[in-house]
Amino acid sequence: MAEPLVAWSPAYELAWPNHVFPTAKYRLVHEALRAAGLADRDVATPGPIARDELLRVHTRRHVEEIERLTADPARVVQRFEIPLSRAVVDAVLHHCEGTRIAVEQALVRGAALSLGGGFHHAFPDRGEGFCFYNDVAIALAAARAGGRLERAVVVDVDLHQGNGTAGAFAGDDAIATYSIHQEDLYPLPKAKSTLDVGLPGGSGDRPYLAALQETLPGFLDAHAAPLLLYVAGADPFEADRLGDLRLSRDGLRRRDAFVLEEAERRGMAVAAVLAGGYPPRVEDVVAIHVDLWQALRRFAAERR
Numbered sequence: 197m198a199e200p201l202v203a204w205s206p207a208y209e210l211a212w213p214n215h216v217f218p219t220a221k222y223r224l225v226h227e228a229l230r231a232a233g234l235a236d237r238d239v240a241t242p243g244p245i246a247r248d249e250l251l252r253v254h255t256r257r258h259v260e261e262i263e264r265l266t267a268d269p270a271r272v273v274q275r276f277e278i279p280l281s282r283a284v285v286d287a288v289l290h291h292c293e294g295t296r297i298a299v300e301q302a303l304v305r306g307a308a309l310s311l312g313g314g315f316h317h318a319f320p321d322r323g324e325g326f327c328f329y330n331d332v333a334i335a336l337a338a339a340r341a342g343g344r345l346e347r348a349v350v351v352d353v354d355l356h357q358g359n360g361t362a363g364a365f366a367g368d369d370a371i372a373t374y375s376i377h378q379e380d381l382y383p384l385p386k387a388k389s390t391l392d393v394g395l396p397g398g399s400g401d402r403p404y405l406a407a408l409q410e411t412l413p414g415f416l417d418a419h420a421a422p423l424l425l426y427v428a429g430a431d432p433f434e435a436d437r438l439g440d441l442r443l444s445r446d447g448l449r450r451r452d453a454f455v456l457e458e459a460e461r462r463g464m465a466v467a468a469v470l471a472g473g474y475p476p477r478v479e480d481v482v483a484i485h486v487d488l489w490q491a492l493r494r495f496a497a498e499r500r
């Protein structure tokens with residue numbers, strides 16, 4: 197039975213001391229998966245992505261600006277609400293390669309997960325919201341350029357709208373983007389995804405899951421594709437410090453199960469990335485991401 201391929205590198209870990217983003221989660225999720233039985237044969241270790249792959253999505257001007265800002269490896273500049281440095285750029289290049297591998301391997305195995313990525317606020321020509329290179333867009337562009345993929349859908353359930361991804365694929369009929377998010381939060385104004393489902397703060401499990409169940413099946417039917425790229429943000433969680441969608445851990449499990457069941461029903465492959473998650477206790481965000489891996493294992497088993 198094929199297990200999901202898991203992409204992870206120790207180089208994913210970012211040094212953002214005292215930042216709301218718990219960057220140790222990448223290492224901790226990997227450790228938790230190993231403890232739960234993740235085997236060597238199911239792990240790929242990405243290196244940094246090639247510059248040419250960035251340039252399939254991002255403007256040369258944007259890439260050169262990032263390179264200029266970080267030309268001195270000792271320099272740290274505040275950009276995109278993060279302390280940007282050469283080390284941070286290098287880590288993100290590994291995340292981008294991990295997402296690229298996850299897409300490539302999902303098309304082979306049926307399911308793959310990068311224990312990072314989901315930098316969905318990066319636009320082709322600019323960064324914002326902790327993001328400057330959009331691994332989701334880069335991975336899909338790479339698969340299309342390699343002739344392995346003609347169509348795909350992005351299903352983004354992070355608390356925040358996937359505005360950068362929507363911007364990257366605006367006017368592109370081959371990639372349809374779905375985003376379910378909290379409406380009255382960053383990014384404001386919103387970009388236009390193929391389908392946006394904006395929910396009020398304080399929603400909780402029942403209205404959230406009802407909205408997902410009402411809108412996702414029709415979206416997947418209207419945009420049939422062999423691959424679903426799942427941006428599985430943990431920040432709709434009830435204890436999250438950045439948002440107020442108030443999903444319980446069980447609600448998040450049901451969210452993931454529903455998305456994967458809908459993919460399975462249509463014979464789609466799934467590549468998943470972690471994206472956001474900002475609870476006070478890092479154990480909570482780790483547990484939510486581990487739940488996602490377990491759901492993907494069940495998906496991979498049932499898909500065969």
Ligand SMILES: [Zn+2]
Binds near residue numbers: 354429431471473
């Ligand atoms: Zn988010």
